[in-house]
Amino acid sequence: MARIAFLGIGLMGTGMAGQLIDAGHEVHVFNRTRERAMPLVERGATLAISPAMAAQNADAIFVMVGDDVASKAMWMGPEGVLSADLRPGTLAIECSTLSHDWVEELSLAAKMKGLDYLDCPVTGLPDAAASGQLTLFLGGDQSTIDKARPFLEIISSNQLYFGPIGSGTAYKLIVNLMGSIQIAAAAEGLVTAERAGLDLDLVAKALGTGGCGSPQVTRNAPLMVQGEHEKDVLFSTKWRLKDTDYGLKYAHKLGLSPQIGSATLDAFQAAMDDGYSTSAETKVIDALRKRLAK
Incomplete structure (x- = not known):
């Protein structure tokens, strides 16, 4: 051994x-x-x-x-x-x-x-x-x-x-940036569904099993609806922001300027600014609720 x-x-x-x-x-x-x-x-x-x-x-x-x-x-x-x-x-x-x-x-x-x-x-x-x-x-x-x-x-x-x-890290940064985008997109979709008066439990289930579904959406959409962002936190807002930032910096290193990734970074930064650093990454939905409301 x-x-x-x-x-x-x-x-x-x-x-x-x-x-x-x-x-x-x-x-x-x-x-x-x-x-x-x-x-x-x-x-x-x-x-x-x-x-x-x-x-x-x-x-x-x-x-x-x-x-x-x-x-x-x-x-x-x-x-x-x-x-x-x-x-x-x-x-x-x-x-x-x-x-x-x-x-x-x-x-x-x-x-x-x-x-x-x-x-x-x-x-x-x-x-x-x-x-x-x-x-x-x-x-x-x-x-x-x-x-x-x-x-x-x-x-x-x-x-x-x-x-x-470096290539293993390159892929990890790409996939984690995509994951961040999917989580933020699911949060924005749920806020919109909430404003439309839809059944959010059903929306979360449909998102996870439909054409927009992914492991990130399937796991996080129901958690956003439940609103239990402090219980059994597996991945916090702090670490999601870090991964998004590292992914964007790598894209910039390659001469790219990802617009969707940049907007996602702003969404998780807003959650950090609201004091949600140790909350689950799903807490981004509350930061978006505040900023999307008119």
Whole structure:
């Protein structure tokens, strides 16, 4: 069995690290809030006092955090992974949804350290992470993917290879921007249906099963109608805004100026401005209600 470092024990990281523990690997975990890691310690993980300590002597290092700032702290902070004395060829597997610029910078830093870097953002909800049913969007050398495959197959049921480093993140940013657009469009449609006096439960069901349906619409439209934006939050407004912003910045990097994406960013920024940062992403409907009313 391998020694694995897993850094970032949030809703997704808990499930992913748990799968690696259950597979029999020696898993060393680090999280900025120690308490969140304790359930994994009870399952057999070793709690490290820093990312560097977790990564020491590891065969593979996984990171699953919220944004560029957190990723930089894990990899390049004073006690970050790259400050440790690591074996050449150690797998460096970054699973977070990050900006394309930071992924390029990080991959170069990892290469300079002699690590085998893998661009590996994921899709799926926490229950998929806990059951090893995630889908991975991979970017990197084929040899690195082959070496990482035994670990990747534990945390996922599907691995999609998009090409060199950065291509997995490119696809993740594209699909997350599209998801943001779908959520905002569903919210706007429901506000319009509400003004029309339609049965919103029926509208939500019809949207999810009709031609405009998508997994995002199917899941989020009923939640918007129920209005329970603070209960069992799986993905907050803060993180939806971040993903939308990163997706737009990548499009701008490619010389594009997405108009629908920009309007969507404004919608989630409005929800943030209204104080909904920790509410579910579905709370965008209330921000739109205020601004669409005449």
